[in-house]
Amino acid sequence: MSDTITAVRAALLHFIADPAITGDQAYQYFPDGLLIVKNGYVDQIGDAEQLLPLLPQSITVNHYPNCLITPGFIDTHIHYPQTGMIASYGEQLLDWLDKYTFPAEMAFVNQAHAAEVAEVFLDELLRNGTTTALVFGTVHPESVDAFFSQAQQRKLRMIAGKVMMDRQAPEALLDTPDASYQQSKALIERWHQQDRLLYAVTPRFAITSSNEQLAKAGQLLQEFPDVYLHTHLSENTDEIELIKQLFPDAEDYLDVYDKHQLLGSQSIFAHGVHLCDDQCRRLAETDSALAFCPSSNLFLGSGLFDLAKMEKYGVKVGMGTDVGAGTSFSLLQTLGDGYKVSQLKGQQLSPLKSFYLASLGGAKALNLDSKIGNFAKGKEADFVVLDYQATPLIKYRLEHTTDLAEKLFVLTMLGDDRAVAATYIMGQLAYQKEKV
Structure with a gap:
C-alpha cells in the first residue's frame, strides 16, 4: 500500500521545551515553513525552500499565505x-x-x-x-x-x-x-x-x-x-x-x-x-x-x-x-484571560509560554508528550492553521508588529475561533473556515 503524504506550507512554530526554562532554545520557528505528514504522522518540518525540492511532484502542497501552523x-x-x-x-x-x-x-x-x-x-x-x-x-x-x-x-x-x-x-x-x-x-x-x-x-x-x-x-x-x-x-x-x-x-x-x-x-x-x-x-x-x-x-x-x-x-x-x-x-481567548490573571497576580505570562502551555505543556500535563504536542518526527499530526488576517483589526495590528512574540500576543488578545483557518487531524483536513 502506498504512503499517504500531506504537505502544508505557512509560517511554522512548535516547542521542544518550556520557554520559561530554556528561553529561545525552547522552540523552532520557520517564517516560511513546510510540514510533511506521512500516514498521519509527522515526517519532516523545515524551511519550505529546502524541503519543497525533495517532495515528489505528485504531492499537492496546501499553502496558507499569511498564516501560522502550530500543533493542535x-x-x-x-x-x-x-x-x-x-x-x-x-x-x-x-x-x-x-x-x-x-x-x-x-x-x-x-x-x-x-x-x-x-x-x-x-x-x-x-x-x-x-x-x-x-x-x-x-x-x-x-x-x-x-x-x-x-x-x-x-x-x-x-x-x-x-x-x-x-x-x-x-x-x-x-x-x-x-x-x-x-x-x-x-x-x-x-x-x-x-x-x-x-x-x-x-x-x-x-x-x-x-x-x-x-x-x-x-x-x-x-x-x-x-x-x-x-x-x-x-x-x-x-x-x-x-x-x-x-x-x-x-x-x-x-x-x-x-x-x-x-x-x-x-x-x-x-x-x-x-x-x-x-x-x-x-x-x-x-x-x-x-x-x-x-x-x-x-x-x-x-x-x-x-x-x-x-x-x-x-x-x-x-x-x-x-x-x-x-x-x-477558544484556547486563544483562554490564553488572553490567562495573561490578565497573571497581571492581577503581579506576574507576566509571555506569549511564547502561552503557546507552549496550549501545546507541548498541555501534552506533558496529560502525559501524552510522546504522541502529541509538537512536530517531532513520528508524532501524531494534529495541527491548527491560524490566520494572520482573520479580522480587519488583527490584520491591521499585525502590520505593526516587529517579532514573533508580538504576533503571538496579538493572537491571544484579539483572536478567537475566527482566527482558525483550518484544523487537521492525523494530517487530514477536519475543519476549514468558510470564506466570506
Whole structure:
C-alpha cells in the first residue's frame, strides 16, 4: 500500500521545551515553513525552500499565505454536557452547580441527547483549533458512550470519563460507590485505548464523593494503571470550607485525594487556585498536573491562579477552557484571560509560554508528550492553521508588529475561533473556515 503524504506550507512554530526554562532554545520557528505528514504522522518540518525540492511532484502542497501552523491546541479541562448552558448568569461555584449544571446534566440519561450535544461540542473544538481534550461526562454511562462514539468517528485523541457522584447532589444524578466502580470498569474495558481514545476515572470533586467512592476510584487506578484521574481541586473558598467539614481527618483538600491514592503522573486536577506550598510540593512529588482555567475562574469569581508558584515548585500545568463556566471554547481567548490573571497576580505570562502551555505543556500535563504536542518526527499530526488576517483589526495590528512574540500576543488578545483557518487531524483536513 502506498504512503499517504500531506504537505502544508505557512509560517511554522512548535516547542521542544518550556520557554520559561530554556528561553529561545525552547522552540523552532520557520517564517516560511513546510510540514510533511506521512500516514498521519509527522515526517519532516523545515524551511519550505529546502524541503519543497525533495517532495515528489505528485504531492499537492496546501499553502496558507499569511498564516501560522502550530500543533493542535490541547484543552486539559472541559465539560461537554455543559455546552448548552455556557454563559449562564450570576452565581459562584456551588450555587451555579445547583442552579444550572445539575439540571442540565439530568438530560444525559438519554443517549440520543448526549450524542447530539457531543456532536456540537466536537464541532466547536475543531472550529477553535482544539484537537485533544480531557473531558467530563455526566454520571450516566450513556454520556460517555455517546461522546466516545462521536470522537472515534472523527479519529480524535480524546480522554473522557463517567462522573462518580454519590452525595451532595440531586437524587437523579447520584450513583453508589459500587455502581460507579462497575460502570467505570465496563467503560474502561469498552473504550480505553480504542483507536485514539483514553479513559479518565472521574470523581466530580471530593464534595460529591464519599470516602467509599473515592476508595473505589483509587481501586480502578490500581487495576488499570494507564487510565487517567480527572477531578477538581481548590477552586473556590466556600468549596474548601465544605471540604474541611466533610473530611475532618484530612490535612487539606489535596490530602483527601492523596489518602485514596489518586495522585500520580496521569492525574489532572482542575483549578488549584488556592493551594499552599505543601500542596504544590506534593503535586510536584507525585508528578500530578493542574489545569489552569482562567476564564472560568474569572467568570465564577473563584480567584487567581498562581502560575509562577507552580513553576517554582515544578508542577505540570496545562490550559483548560472549563466550558461551561468558561465562556469560550477558544484556547486563544483562554490564553488572553490567562495573561490578565497573571497581571492581577503581579506576574507576566509571555506569549511564547502561552503557546507552549496550549501545546507541548498541555501534552506533558496529560502525559501524552510522546504522541502529541509538537512536530517531532513520528508524532501524531494534529495541527491548527491560524490566520494572520482573520479580522480587519488583527490584520491591521499585525502590520505593526516587529517579532514573533508580538504576533503571538496579538493572537491571544484579539483572536478567537475566527482566527482558525483550518484544523487537521492525523494530517487530514477536519475543519476549514468558510470564506466570506
